[in-house]
Amino acid sequence: MPRILLTGAGGGIGARLRKLLPPIYPDLVLSDLKAPADLTPSEKFVAAELSDIAQVKKAVAGIDGVIHLGGFSVEGPWDTILNANIIGAYNLFEAAREAGVKRIVFASSNHAVGFYPRSQTIDTQVQVRPDSRYGVSKAFGEALAAFYAFKFGIGCLCIRIGNLGERPLDERRLSIWLENSDLVSLIRIGLEREGLLYEVVYGMSDNKRAWWDNSRARELGYLPKARSEDFAAEILAAQKNIKPDPVGDFFQGGTFCADEFANDFDMLKKLKP
Numbered sequence: 001m002p003r004i005l006l007t008g009a010g011g012g013i014g015a016r017l018r019k020l021l022p023p024i025y026p027d028l029v030l031s032d033l034k035a036p037a038d039l040t041p042s043e044k045f046v047a048a049e050l051s052d053i054a055q056v057k058k059a060v061a062g063i064d065g066v067i068h069l070g071g072f073s074v075e076g077p078w079d080t081i082l083n084a085n086i087i088g089a090y091n092l093f094e095a096a097r098e099a100g101v102k103r104i105v106f107a108s109s110n111h112a113v114g115f116y117p118r119s120q121t122i123d124t125q126v127q128v129r130p131d132s133r134y135g136v137s138k139a140f141g142e143a144l145a146a147f148y149a150f151k152f153g154i155g156c157l158c159i160r161i162g163n164l165g166e167r168p169l170d171e172r173r174l175s176i177w178l179e180n181s182d183l184v185s186l187i188r189i190g191l192e193r194e195g196l197l198y199e200v201v202y203g204m205s206d207n208k209r210a211w212w213d214n215s216r217a218r219e220l221g222y223l224p225k226a227r228s229e230d231f232a233a234e235i236l237a238a239q240k241n242i243k244p245d246p247v248g249d250f251f252q253g254g255t256f257c258a259d260e261f262a263n264d265f266d267m268l269k270k271l272k273p
């Protein structure tokens with residue numbers, strides 16, 4: 001059985017994976033800045049600040065595969081993004097290389113490509129268009145994964161997660177929702193699929209209103225089970241109470257695109273795909 005490290009284990013996704021992963025990977029090691037308050041005696045935990053490579057090396061020692069969720073998970077001040085997501089991701093990949101880790105699943109984000117319009121269906125071959133410093137850090141993480149895959153042979157799967165949760169939360173999330181067990185299926189592809197070297201997929205469930213072409217994920221064996229459309233009527237009714245946001249509603253990244261936006265919106269709307 002491989003020994004798997006889950007970084008960011010104290011976060012929102014980490015809390016869900018701590019329940020779902022142990023039956024699949026009994027030898028699971030958790031890491032975060034500090035132990036989750038509800039850590040059980042059967043869980044192994046190693047504290048590590050990602051920007052401190054000595055701490056990251058301790059967490060990665062003896063590990064076969066990493067699920068890298070740790071980092072700052074929304075837009076934030078540059079120093080925070082730099083330390084947690086840029087230096088932190090570098091330290092994680094570099095420590096993993098030194099430790100002989102074979103696979104890394106990187107939690108990328110839809111915000112790496114947030115500035116595509118919702119009217120355009122994009123696959124994973126498109127250029128990145130980050131909508132935030134956070135999105136830039138995720139594009140950096142994808143580049144880092146490609147470097148460690150092609151240069152050092154670590155199999156890497158970058159999952160551009162849409163929005164994870166028990167249910168989609170609004171109209172935008174009907175297009176990008178990812179249900180917990182579907183995330184686990186993607187993670188298993190990243191850690192177990194034979195011959196995987198470097199892949200980028202979208203982390204979404206079976207969403208009828210998707211604006212992503214996730215055929216690469218399906219070629220790799222992904223068969224999402226959850227369907228956002230089952231929640232559509234209820235979500236669309238509730239959406240009527242949410243104030244329209246011209247920029248955020250136009251682009252895939254939503255409010256991340258609208259925040260600090262200072263460009264010519266009419267010009268951007270006319271750009272050809």
Ligand SMILES: NC(=O)c1ccc[n+]([C@@H]2O[C@H](COP(=O)([O-])OP(=O)(O)OC[C@H]3O[C@@H](n4cnc5c(N)ncnc54)[C@H](O)[C@@H]3O)[C@@H](O)[C@H]2O)c1
Pocket residue numbers: 007008009010011012013014032033034048049050051068069070071072073074083084088107108109110160161162163164165
């Ligand atoms: N939740 C989503 O729907 C979603 C969507 C797209 C991408 N993602 C990505 O998935 C990952 C997990 O998301 P989440 O929603 O659980 O986020 P979260 O913020 O709940 O959890 C992130 C965890 O990382 C830890 N962390 C932050 N800075 C750190 C540092 N310097 N050193 C060590 N640990 C640090 C935090 O303590 C936290 O527990 C993140 O990388 C996020 O960017 C999440």
